[in-house]
């Protein structure tokens with residue numbers, strides 16, 4: 001299994017890094033120092049980083065949609 005690491009969901013850094021440590025592996029963002037979950041294998045650490053990244057990106061897009069809807073309601077009210 002070899003797959004690419006997803007972009008950092010916090011800062012958009014395209015090159016997060018897989019770090020092997022004594023008791024586990026984790027992905028870290030070299031820009032904002034976000035840390036993925038500690039996992040036994042590098043593949044698992046990568047997998048969970050990517051999943052977390054997708055989920056956060058999805059959540060962010062929903063929040064943005066809600067915010068836009070809210071703003072458009074407000075702008076209608078103030079007319």
Ligand SMILES: [Zn+2]
Pocket residue numbers: 008009010011012013029030031032033034
């Ligand atoms: Zn980052």
